[in-house]
Amino acid sequence: MQKKNFESKKLFSFDRSYSAEVFIKQPDKYREIENLSNFSEKIISTGANLSYSPLSFGENNLSILLKRFNRIVNFNLKEKEITVEAGMTFGELLSFTLKHNLWIPQIPGYPLITLGGAIATNAHGKSCAVDGTIRNSVKDILLYHKKNGWLNLSSEENNEIFELTIGGLGLTGTIINITFRLEEIKNLNFLTYKSKVNSLEECVKKITEKSLRDNSYIYSWNMAENIKKLGSGIIFENVPDTSSKTELLEIPGVEKKNYFRPFMPIWNKFSIKLANYIFFILNTRSKIEKHENFLNVFFPFYGKESYFLFFGNKGFIESQLLIPKNKINDFFDEFRHQFEIYKPSITLLSFKNMRGSQELLRFEDNKICLTIDYVNNNNSKKFMREIDLMCEKYEILPSIIKDSRIPKKTFEKCYKNLNVFKDKLNRFDKERSYSSSASQRLEI
Numbered sequence: 001m002q003k004k005n006f007e008s009k010k011l012f013s014f015d016r017s018y019s020a021e022v023f024i025k026q027p028d029k030y031r032e033i034e035n036l037s038n039f040s041e042k043i044i045s046t047g048a049n050l051s052y053s054p055l056s057f058g059e060n061n062l063s064i065l066l067k068r069f070n071r072i073v074n075f076n077l078k079e080k081e082i083t084v085e086a087g088m089t090f091g092e093l094l095s096f097t098l099k100h101n102l103w104i105p106q107i108p109g110y111p112l113i114t115l116g117g118a119i120a121t122n123a124h125g126k127s128c129a130v131d132g133t134i135r136n137s138v139k140d141i142l143l144y145h146k147k148n149g150w151l152n153l154s155s156e157e158n159n160e161i162f163e164l165t166i167g168g169l170g171l172t173g174t175i176i177n178i179t180f181r182l183e184e185i186k187n188l189n190f191l192t193y194k195s196k197v198n199s200l201e202e203c204v205k206k207i208t209e210k211s212l213r214d215n216s217y218i219y220s221w222n223m224a225e226n227i228k229k230l231g232s233g234i235i236f237e238n239v240p241d242t243s244s245k246t247e248l249l250e251i252p253g254v255e256k257k258n259y260f261r262p263f264m265p266i267w268n269k270f271s272i273k274l275a276n277y278i279f280f281i282l283n284t285r286s287k288i289e290k291h292e293n294f295l296n297v298f299f300p301f302y303g304k305e306s307y308f309l310f311f312g313n314k315g316f317i318e319s320q321l322l323i324p325k326n327k328i329n330d331f332f333d334e335f336r337h338q339f340e341i342y343k344p345s346i347t348l349l350s351f352k353n354m355r356g357s358q359e360l361l362r363f364e365d366n367k368i369c370l371t372i373d374y375v376n377n378n379n380s381k382k383f384m385r386e387i388d389l390m391c392e393k394y395e396i397l398p399s400i401i402k403d404s405r406i407p408k409k410t411f412e413k414c415y416k417n418l419n420v421f422k423d424k425l426n427r428f429d430k431e432r433s434y435s436s437s438a439s440q441r442l443e444i
């Protein structure tokens with residue numbers, strides 16, 4: 001097989017910060033994965049390529065696109081277990097399991113994300129204070145590695161590689177299929193309660209208290225357009241509406257639309273202010289309780305993709321931080337100080353609570369999760385550089401899945417278990433056959 005026989009395509013990271021010309025192949029047979037993996041020197045598995053940073057492609061690498069691996073391999077209703085192929089999307093999985101009132105509760109916020117991509121990034125959902133990250137629902141994994149062959153991974157079998165693969169950014173090989181432990185879901189309808197907050201501190205205090213209640217999903221939307229309003233906003237709490245009759249929903253599983261991306265960004269200081277104002281008024285003047293369906297609650301960006309496209313060709317930068325609760329007030333003080341100096345352009349600022357423990361490369365801990373979207377400009381970047389220093393100072397964990405610009409030094413200081421991950425991975429695969437633009441830049 002010649003590399004020239006492969007389709008070559010320019011792939012972009014979701015935040016548009018990185019692009020690379022890559023070779024792509026979309027196998028649909030197990031044997032094809034073996035052949036392709038053996039053919040190319042540097043490879044990486046690719047799900048939907050919806051990661052904000054360039055995790056699923058690398059310059060001149062072969063990207064093995066798992067799209068056609070989207071079949072249900074086994075379903076055991078009695079044991080509440082399902083084995084599915086890794087290229088299946090959350091939309092496709094849920095369209096099947098919800099008919100049986102079953103699901104996994106760790107659902108990242110977009111239905112076209114693949115299960116393989118979610119495992120390799122150890123994704124979390126809205127209820128991460130209660131349900132933690134997706135690793136809590138994984139029973140076993142079938143992995144193909146070009147040097148080590150076919151491996152069954154679970155806590156009983158090949159445990160070390162099992163642990164490395166969950167949150168391992170595709171560096172341990174290609175996840176072929178996954179067996180999930182499913183849970184019952186009470187209702188597909190939700191009641192969303194809204195409550196107003198006036199500061200960052202008040203918001204975090206309320207989210208911490210509320211999120212520990214079972215079966216409710218809590219997150220916030222906070223203004224960050226100017227220092228006076230910084231932190232004022234709304235806390236949303238989704239609670240299953242057990243009094244209503246569940247109606248089955250079609251969950252979108254495949255991309256259907258062609259999106260238009262304006263060349264020039266639409267988000268600027270004025271449009272952000274206007275959008276914030278409208279959103280705030282709409283949500284504070286309407287009833288404090290509203291009915292929402294499963295799709296709106298779990299996939300809030302579905303149908304609202306223009307939000308990302310409005311950043312234009314230059315894209316945006318997302319930062320996600322896990323902040324220790326006992327250091328968060330010091331962080332806020334410094335955040336406000338730097339905010340006044342640099343005046344970054346922030347389109348989204350949101351908090352949730354997370355439960356878990358930080359191991360290997362995983363974005364997981366018992367900390368407060370802060371998500372910020374920035375317009376990609378000089379002021380935002382300078383401000384983010386200050387945030388990097390705060391990460392190092394306050395033991396904050398920045399996400400390398402979301403932030404494509406994290407300096408290597410900050411990454412190395414904040415990921416205390418990085419060397420454990422690297423040592424184990426190098427023992428498993430000393431030639432390091434799998435890599436992406438992000439893993440190369442960060443020298444993982």
Ligand SMILES: Cc1cc2nc3c(=O)[nH]c(=O)nc-3n(C[C@H](O)[C@H](O)[C@H](O)COP(=O)(O)OP(=O)(O)OC[C@H]3O[C@@H](n4cnc5c(N)ncnc54)[C@H](O)[C@@H]3O)c2cc1C
Nearest residue numbers: 047048049050051056109114116117120123124169170175
């Ligand atoms: C709108 C939106 C909302 C999001 N919301 C959330 C959220 O709420 N919570 C959250 O945690 N994340 C969220 N994310 C991030 C997303 O969950 C991850 O980036 C996820 O990895 C994307 O899945 P993907 O199928 O696009 O994977 P890709 O981006 O294609 O790949 C991601 C990583 O997984 C690896 N990989 C993919 N498939 C395989 C495989 N079969 N075998 C081995 N490795 C593989 C790749 O090599 C790469 O390292 C969101 C992303 C978007 C765009």
